[in-house]
Amino acid sequence: QKEVEQNSGPLSVPEGAIASLNCTYSDRGSQSFFWYRQYSGKSPELIMFIYSNGDKEDGRFTAQLNKASQYVSLLIRDSQPSDSATYLCAVTPTGFQKLVFGTGTRLLVSP
Amino acid sequence: NAGVTQTPKFQVLKTGQSMTLQCAQDMNHNSMYWYRQDPGMGLRLIYYSASEGTTDKGEVPNGYNVSRLNKREFSLRLESAAPSQTSVYFCASSEQQGRYNEQFFGPGTRLTVL
Numbered sequence: 001q002k003e004v005e006q007n008s009g010p011l012s013v014p015e016g017a018i019a020s021l022n023c024t025y026s027d028r029g030s031q032s033f034f035w036y037r038q039y040s041g042k043s044p045e046l047i048m049f050i051y052s053n054g055d056k057e058d059g060r061f062t063a064q065l066n067k068a069s070q071y072v073s074l075l076i077r078d079s080q081p082s083d084s085a086t087y088l089c090a091v092t093p094t095g096f097q098k099l100v101f102g103t104g105t106r107l108l109v110s111p
Numbered sequence: 112n113a114g115v116t117q118t119p120k121f122q123v124l125k126t127g128q129s130m131t132l133q134c135a136q137d138m139n140h141n142s143m144y145w146y147r148q149d150p151g152m153g154l155r156l157i158y159y160s161a162s163e164g165t166t167d168k169g170e171v172p173n174g175y176n177v178s179r180l181n182k183r184e185f186s187l188r189l190e191s192a193a194p195s196q197t198s199v200y201f202c203a204s205s206e207q208q209g210r211y212n213e214q215f216f217g218p219g220t221r222l223t224v225l
Contacts, residue, residue, distance in 0.1 A: 008151075032212060043201055043216040044154070051211075088154070092212050097161070098144075098169065099214060103153035 003027060004091050006102035014110055019076040021105050023089030026070070032092035033065055033072045038104065039085045048074060079109045113137055115217035117202050123223045124192045132187040132220050134202030142205045143185035144169075144214060145177060147198040154201065160185055192224045 005024045013019045021035075032051050036044035050056045050063040050072065062075040072091075076083055086104040093100055115136045124130055136143065145157040156169030160179040174196060176188045185204075189196060199221050203214040 034213065043219050046213055046215065049213055090154075090214075097167075098156055098159065099212060101154040103151060 003093065003100045004089055004102040006087075006089050006105045008103060009106040010108045011105055012108045012110065013079050015079060015081060017079050017109075019079045019083065019107055019109070021074040021076070021087050021089075021107065023072045023074075023091075023102055024070055025072070025089075025091045025093075025100075027091070027093040027100075028067075028070060029094035030067075030070075030091045031094075033063070034090040034092075034099065035061075035063060035074045036088040036090060036101075037085045038088060044088055076107075079107075081109050081111050083107060084109045115202055115204055115215055117200075117217040117220050119220060120218065121221045123225065124189075125225050126193060128192050129188065129190050130192065130222075131189075132200055132202075132222075133184070134186065134217060135184045136202075136204040136215075136217075137183065138204060138206075138215065139182070140204035140215075141182070141207050142212075143179065144203040144205075145175075145185070145187045146201045146203065147171065147196075148201060148219075149198050157187065157200075192222075194224045196222065197224045198222060 035048040038044045048063040056063045060077045064073045088104045089102040090099045118133045144159040146154045158177040163182045202217040205214045
């Protein structure tokens with residue numbers, strides 16, 4: 001079983017819609033959760049982090065964490081074509097010594 | 112404030128050649144990391160340095176060595192390159208190891224081994 005799992009996509013949404021990106025993780029003791037955005041040919045860019053159960057909002061982005069279900073999601077409201085990228089979920093497992101990345105979900109926002 | 116910088120941006124090697132990838136950060140971070148990214152495999156940790164003077168193996172360390180030259184610089188060396196090491200290599204840094212492990216990435220080095 002992969003430690004961090006994401007649907008590879010692509011997830012296609014029209015401009016202005018809400019994009020919902022999901023991630024599950026296997027280590028129940030994981031403490032920290034991160035979302036990175038990666039444009040094609042570029043490096044990962046940190047966009048959100050969340051440490052506690054519940055929702056965390058930052059502009060058009062909302063991260064949601066449910067530790068009981070071992071599930072973290074990223075909602076992008078009012079999606080724009082410029083949001084088209086691969087979104088990587090990353091988790092700090094028990095021991096805190098590394099980040100474990102999912103393989104990413106490709107998001108396509110059509111005008 | 113340049114963040115994390117990497118050199119070179121692109122490199123082509125022949126099998127058996129050696130090279131060193133350079134990474135530097137100007138954010139006064141304690142921890143630094145080397146990843147490789149391959150299609151369908153995601154980002155995989157090669158080596159990391161929790162603090163100046165320490166290095167540890169990650170998920171895929173075979174064929175690589177690292178040096179934490181000082182707090183700013185962390186280099187990755189391929190002693191005898193193999194085609195399986197064709198990949199994109201990213202360096203990252205974070206303020207510290209631990210729960211609040213927000214990592215910031217450099218622009219990457221695209222390496223091809225023929």
